[in-house]
Amino acid sequence: MNLLPKSTREFGSVDYWEKFFQLRGKKAFEWYGTYLELCGVLHKYIKPREKVLVIGCGNSELSEQLYDVGYQDIVNIDISEVVIKQMKEHNASKRPRMSFLKMDMMQMEFPDASFQVVLDKGTLDAVLTDEEEKTLQQVDRMLAEVGRVLQVGGRYLCISLAQAHVLKKAVGHFSQEGWMVRVHQVSSSQEQVIEGEHRFSLPVFAFIMTKFRPVPGSALQIFELCAQEQGKPMRLESAERLAEAVLERQQYAWLCSQLRRKAGLGSVSLDLCDGDTGEPRYTLHVVDSPTVKPSRDNHFAIFIIPQGRETEWLFGMEEGRKQLAxxxxxxxxxxxxxxRGQQYEGMDSIQAELSARVMELAPAGMPVQQKVPFLSVGGDIGIRTVQHQACSPMSGEYVIEDVQGDDKHFFRRLIFLSNRNVVQSEARLLKDVSHRAQKKRKKDRKKRPADTPELLSAAPRQAIDKSYLCCEHHKAMIAGLALLRNSELLIESPLTLLVVGLGGGSLPLFVHDHFPKSHVDAVEIDSSMLEVATQWFGFSQSDRMQVHIADGLDYVTTLAQGGEARPHYDVIMFDVDSKDPTLGMSCPPPAFVDHAFLQKVKNILASEGVFILNLVCRDLGLKNSVLAGLKAVFPLLYVRRIEGEVNEILFCQLHPERKLATQDLLEMAQALEQTLRRPGSGWDDTYVLSEMLRTVKIV
Structure with missing residues (x-):
């Protein structure tokens, strides 16, 4: 028996519904959910003694069940004479105070302000099947009638799938009338089957439109979203933003349904937001491992990444997460x-908060009562303290935060919020200072009012462990100094360096401190970064360390045009990121590897010098093009890939005859390191220069 219409337009036809209920008989048809699924929102917005009008009642049992729990002043209307007759016969003796009337909701016969609630379960969706002019005129008449029969303070409670055109029409109509608009999510998803032929998986929503008394000259419009059954409503600034928020929840429900039905959808990620503020609280990545053989206990697990470790390759990159899974x-x-910016009480509270939501992401075939394990590293959620947050006109919003590593050391990081999972700069804090800071922080928390943000003053410069390089690509760049002639004598030589890209300043600072006769020119386009490096990362200028606030392209061009007076640097380092996220190369910007510009770099590089470039490029074709362009200017090119990262460090020189075998490179690096490990130098024992060059390849 096929009860589906030939077209959606038939949903608004009297003849279609007469035939529908004749064929279906007395079996109840529960469009968009049963009473048990809807009772939470119904009881929230309807009081037992209020007079309720149900429009398009059909043969749903919803009115009957409301009546049986105390809502007895209910009037039901429908355009189908067949269904009204059925419902009268069924309820006459059992529910004598409830009435059923054959009536067109577009021309209702009730006096003005007759009801305190108009309840609509799927009727608006059935009428508003398209956005043709005739359909919209019918809906206007329907909604105008709803407004007419409602008292001031009354509610139009509409259960809907909230398709975009339905939401737009309903919200637009009532907000223009000065009503308060609230959209309440009733369920995460509703899988509906009509006689085994039609299936959808979308969340069900309730529109609660509250009639306010018109205020002449007032343009106040109130839009709210309640994303959880017991959650607080969230105020939104516009109808457009409300529509976006509903769409986000529909997309989430669709994704969950796809994940339940099949595995291997590829890389899937989503944000779970705070129900009160709408701010992202958790970022979830769903990773399937088709090679894992299924067993009773290995269907599904949740892995909580400790705070501050989401930037690590194992957790922050797709390849790393696949390996983890x-x-x-x-x-x-x-x-x-x-x-960051969210408060978490501990692992137990996170598990309790996430349990219901993550189960929606479980794979098909998992037993209903299967217990899902929560995994982590070390059993805790880690420590993250936001020390400072600001906005740079050049780089956008950024934060300075201290996090605890897996070795109990604390690290200070610079993060641009436009790329939250990338650490722009990092420095290790001295253990004793960081420990005292944590104790002071706990003491300050007890004194500080609960609503005071945790932004602490800058730690003293000596809190930074200047002997330690956190970034592997910085370690590799420093190791590139071994390519210089007589590298073992560099600490006694007047070494000149140009570093483009300051960040937290750890790279030029390391050179300055470990090569006592070096002179470093650092170029940074963003003046805010100099302030960050100085205040938060222990950086300072001196007669051997000068920072130039300028565009690196312009700075190099000006130097190259200096004729005979132009400088010739022993080392030039580029560690500058691109501000354009659409490019396949995030470091450096493409202009820095343009052929004409590379010629200018060549002109200011000493004949025996080395040009060192940090390259981050996910586009293989683009990367090969960059390498070919570099080799056209610098005939001798070494490449060092950073394990577990996209970074590749390129060492460029002018004389191909100086090409060194791997063993020679290692011996030169060892010789340089021996001179750097002089007494009192503060050399980090875990940093082995030769290891940085062991996997170098010549292009």
């Missing part, structure tokens, strides 16, 4: 990153 041995692993 495979090694964990689960068919599906969901990694959960905790957002």
């Amino acid at each position: 495979a090694s964990a041995g689960f068919r599906r692993l969901v990694t959960v990153a905790l957002h």
Whole structure:
């Protein structure tokens, strides 16, 4: 028996519904959910003694069940004479105070302000099947009638799938009338089957339109979203933003349905937001491992990433998460990153908060009562303290934060919020200072009012461990100094360096401190970064360390045009990121590897010098083009890939005859390191220069 219409337009036809209920008989048809699924929102917005009008009642049992729990002043109307007759016969003796009337909701016969609630379960969706002029005129008449029969303070409670055109029409109509508009999510998803032929998986929403008394000259419009059954409503600034928020929840429900039905959708990530503020609270990545053989206990697991470690390759990159999932041995692993700016009480509270939501992401075939394990590193959520947050006109919003590493050391990081999972600069804090800072922080928390943001004053410069390079690509760049002739004598030589890209200043500062006769010119386009480096990362200028606030392209061009007076640097380092996220190369910007510009770099590089470039490029074709362009200007080109990262460090020189075998490179690096490990130098024992060059390849 096929009850589906030939077209959606038939949903608004009297003849269609007469035939529908004749064929279906007395079996109840529950469009968009049963009473048990809807009772939470119904009881929230309807009081037992209020007079309720149900429009397009059909043969749903909803009115009957409301009546049986105390809502007895209910009037039901429908355009189908067949269904009204059925419902009268069924309820006459059981529910004598409830009435059923054959009536067109577009021309209702009730006096003005007759009801306190108009309840609509799927009727607006059935009428508003398209946006043709005739359909919209019918809907206007319907909604005008709803407004007419409602008292001031009354509510139009409409259960809907909130398709974009339906939401737009309903919200637009009532907000223009000065009503308060609230959209309340009723369920995460509703899978509906009509006689086994039609299936959808979308969340069900309730529109609660509250009638306000018109105020002449007032343009106040109120839009709210309640994303959870017991959650607080969230105020939104416009109808457009409300529509966006509803669409986000529909997309989430669709994604969950796809994940339940099949595995292997590729890389899937989503944000779970705070229900009160709408701010992202968790970022989830769903990773399937099709090679894992299924068993009773390995269907699904959740991995909580400790705060501050979401930038690590294993957690922050797709390839790393795949490796993590495979090694964990689960068919599906969901990694959960905790957002800065959010408060978390501990692992137990996070599990309790996430349990219901993450189960929506479980794979098909998982037993209903299967217990899902929550995994982590070390059993805690880590420590992250935002020390400072500001906005740079050049780089956008950024934060300075201290995080605890897996070795209990604390690290200070610079993060641009436009690229939250990339550490722009990092420095290790001295252990004793960081420990005292944590104790002071706990003491300050007890004194500080609960609503005071945690932004602490800058730590003293001596808190930074200047002997330690956190970034592997910085270590490799320093190791490139071994390519200079007589590198073992560099600490006694007047070494000149140009570093383009300051960041936190750790790279030029390391050179300055470990090569006592060096002179470093650092170029930084963003003046805010000099302030950050000085205040938060222990950086300072001196007669041997000068920072130039300028565009690196312009600075190099000016130097190259200096004729005989132009400088010739022993080392030139580029460690500058691109501000354009659409490019396949995030470091450096393409202009820095343009052929004409590379010629200018060549003109200011000493004949025996080395040009060192940090390259981050995910586009293989673009990367090969960059390498070919570099080799056209610098015939001798070494490449060092950073394990677990996209970074590649390129060492460029002018004389191909100086090409060195790997063993020679290692011996030169060892010789340089021996001179750097002089007494009192503060050399980090874990930093082995030769290891940085062991995997170097010549292009």
